[in-house]
Amino acid sequence: MCDGVELEAIASAEGTPLYVYSAALLRERFAALDEAxxxxxxxxxxxxxxxxxxxxxxxxxxxxxxxxxxxxxxxxxxxxxxxxxxxxxxxxxxxxxxxxxxxxxxxxxxxxxxxxxxxxxxxxxxxxxxxxxxxxxxxxxxxxxxxxxxxxxxxxxxxxxxxxxxxxxxxxxxxxxxxxxxxxxxxxxxxxxxxxxxxxxxxxxxxxxxxxxxxxxxxxxxxxxxxxxxxxxxxxxxxxxxxxxxxxxxxxxxxxxxxxxxxxxxxxGPAGALLARVIDLKPRNAISEFAVIDAGMTELMRPALYSAFHRIERVLESGAEPHDYEIVGPVCESSDVVGRDRSLAPLAMGDLLAIRDAGAYGAAMASNYNRRPLPAEVLVDNGQWDVVRRRQTVDDMLELELAAAPVTTL
Ligand SMILES: Cc1ncc(COP(=O)(O)O)c(C=O)c1O
Missing domain, CATH: 3.20.20.10 (Alanine racemase)
Incomplete structure (x- = not known):
C-alpha cells in the first residue's frame, strides 16, 4: 500500500516500471527538517x-x-x-x-x-x-x-x-x-x-x-x-x-x-518506490535463481553505478519459504543487477516488486539506453493517485531525431 492505495492497483492501471511517490511522506520529511x-x-x-x-x-x-x-x-x-x-x-x-x-x-x-x-x-x-x-x-x-x-x-x-x-x-x-x-x-x-x-x-x-x-x-x-x-x-x-x-x-x-x-x-528518497514486474526466471546456481524484472539500470542507476543497496519487497506478501534470487534488470550490461542475493518468497512471472527508497536519484538519473522509454511516475496524495509524468513513447524518443533529419535521409 502507499498511503491507503493498493500498489497493485496502480501498477495494473499504469503498467511497470513505475515510480510511485507518497505526498504525505514528502510533507513529513520536509517538515522534520524545517521544524528542527x-x-x-x-x-x-x-x-x-x-x-x-x-x-x-x-x-x-x-x-x-x-x-x-x-x-x-x-x-x-x-x-x-x-x-x-x-x-x-x-x-x-x-x-x-x-x-x-x-x-x-x-x-x-x-x-x-x-x-x-x-x-x-x-x-x-x-x-x-x-x-x-x-x-x-x-x-x-x-x-x-x-x-x-x-x-x-x-x-x-x-x-x-x-x-x-x-x-x-x-x-x-x-x-x-x-x-x-x-x-x-x-x-x-x-x-x-x-x-x-x-x-x-x-x-x-x-x-x-x-x-x-x-x-x-x-x-x-x-x-x-x-x-x-x-x-x-x-x-x-x-x-x-x-x-x-x-x-x-x-x-x-x-x-x-x-x-x-x-x-x-x-x-x-524515502518517499518513492520503483515498481517492477518479474518478466523471466531462470536457474543461476544450485541455490539461487535469476529473477529478471522490467526495471533496471535505465530506471534506477544507483545499484549499477555505486553498488547501492535498495530493499526489494514483494508487493503481495506470501507466507511461503523464502528462496534466493539475483534480481536483475533487462539491460544488456552485467552490471545491471538491481539486488544481489535476495531472499524472497518464491516468485512467479508477473509478480510485482517494490524497490524501496528510490525517490532520490532514481527517475532523475533514468536513461533511454537500449531505447527503453523513461518510466511513468505517480504521486499518491490523500488516498488518490495522479500520473505526474506519463510513460515516454517511441514517438517521444524519436521526435528529436526526426526533427533534426528528414525521414528520407534516415
Ligand atoms: C551542491 C549540492 N547541494 C546539495 C546536494 C544534495 O545532496 P543530498 O541529496 O545528498 O542532500 C548535492 C548533491 O550531491 C550537491 O552537489
Whole structure:
C-alpha cells in the first residue's frame, strides 16, 4: 500500500516500471527538517537534482521550500515550479559561459562559485549589465564525508569547490570588485552522509570562515552548509534529521547568521518506490535463481553505478519459504543487477516488486539506453493517485531525431 492505495492497483492501471511517490511522506520529511530549526532563521533549498518532477517541486514549493539548481535547465524547471529567482541558489562544478550569461541577469539568491575563473566570468557579465551579482564561494574544506567515494565531494582530491587557501586569496581581492557581492560561504561535502561528525565539521568550518570574513570587514548574509544528509536504505536507523539540524544550528548560532541547507535525498528518497514486474526466471546456481524484472539500470542507476543497496519487497506478501534470487534488470550490461542475493518468497512471472527508497536519484538519473522509454511516475496524495509524468513513447524518443533529419535521409 502507499498511503491507503493498493500498489497493485496502480501498477495494473499504469503498467511497470513505475515510480510511485507518497505526498504525505514528502510533507513529513520536509517538515522534520524545517521544524528542527525551532525558530532559528533558515531556508531549505531543496536540491532539484535528486528529483525534479514538476509535481514534486510544486508540492515542496507550496510547503515553503526554496530551490538548489545545478544547471540553467534546472533553474528553468524551478521557475516553472513557481520558485522566484530570489529563492534559487545556482550550484554546480561546471557552469558554461552560456549558462552564466543567462543566470546572472536573473538576480538569483546566489551563484555558488566553484573557482576564481568562474568568479571572474560572473563579474564580467555583471559589469556589462551594470548590476552587481550575488555570489557565494563554495570552499572545499578537505573533510571526509565517509560516504561512497563517488558521492564524496569535500576532500582536496575532489573536483569541487575552491581550496581553503585559494579562497582566502580570492576573498582578499573582493573589496576592489564592485560588481561582486559576496553573500555567503558554501560547503557541500557529499551525499548519503550518515555520520554526524563530518556534517558538524563542515558547519564549524563555514562558521570559522564567516568569522574571518567578518573580521576583514566582509559581513555575510547567511551560511550555506549544503545537502548530504543520508537515509536508511536497509531499514537500520541512521542519523535523525533533527539531530543533524540541531548540530548545525548549535555550530552556527554564535554567528547569528541564517542557515541555508540544500537537502535532496533526505526529503525525497524515502518517499518513492520503483515498481517492477518479474518478466523471466531462470536457474543461476544450485541455490539461487535469476529473477529478471522490467526495471533496471535505465530506471534506477544507483545499484549499477555505486553498488547501492535498495530493499526489494514483494508487493503481495506470501507466507511461503523464502528462496534466493539475483534480481536483475533487462539491460544488456552485467552490471545491471538491481539486488544481489535476495531472499524472497518464491516468485512467479508477473509478480510485482517494490524497490524501496528510490525517490532520490532514481527517475532523475533514468536513461533511454537500449531505447527503453523513461518510466511513468505517480504521486499518491490523500488516498488518490495522479500520473505526474506519463510513460515516454517511441514517438517521444524519436521526435528529436526526426526533427533534426528528414525521414528520407534516415
Ligand atoms: C551542491 C549540492 N547541494 C546539495 C546536494 C544534495 O545532496 P543530498 O541529496 O545528498 O542532500 C548535492 C548533491 O550531491 C550537491 O552537489
Amino acid at each position: 530549526f525551532d525558530g532559528y532563521p533558515h531556508a531549505l533549498h531543496y536540491a532539484l537534482k535528486a528529483n525534479s518532477n514538476l509535481a514534486i517541486g510544486r508540492l515542496l514549493h507550496r510547503l515553503g521550500s526554496a530551490a538548489d539548481a545545478n544547471s540553467i535547465w534546472e533553474i528553468e524547471v524551478a521557475r516553472r515550479m513557481g520558485f522566484e529567482p530570489h529563492q534559487i541558489v545556482f550550484t554546480g562544478v561546471g557552469k558554461s559561459p552560456a549558462e552564466l550569461a543567462q543566470a546572472v541577469p536573473l538576480g538569483l539568491k546566489a551563484i555558488n562559485v566553484e573557482s576564481a575563473g568562474e568568479l571572474a566570468r560572473i563579474e564580467a557579465i555583471a559589469e556589462r549589465l551594470g548590476q552587481p551579482a550575488r555570489v557565494a564561494v563554495r570552499i572545499n574544506p578537505d573533510i571526509d564525508a565517509k560516504s561512497h567515494p563517488h558521492i564524496s565531494t569535500g576532500l582536496k582530491i575532489n573536483k569541487f569547490g575552491v581550496p581553503v587557501d585559494a579562497a582566502r586569496e580570492l576573498f582578499a581581492t573582493l573589496k576592489g570588485r564592485p560588481f561582486l557581492k559576496l553573500v555567503a560561504v558554501h560547503v557541500h561535502i557529499g551525499s548519503q552522509v550518515t555520520s554526524l561528525e563530518p556534517l558538524r565539521g563542515a558547519a564549524q568550518f563555514v562558521v570559522a570562515m564567516a568569522g574571518e570574513l567578518g573580521r576583514a570587514g566582509m559581513q555575510l548574509e547567511y551560511v550555506d552548509v549544503g545537502g548530504g544528509l543520508g537515509i536508511s536504505y536497509d531499514g537500520v536507523p541512521v542519523l535523525d534529521p533533527r539531530e543533524y539540524v540541531q548540530a548545525i544550528v548549535e555550530a552556527v548560532r554564535p554567528t547569528g547568521l541564517p542557515i541555508v541547507i540544500e537537502p535532496g535525498r533526505s526529503i525525497v
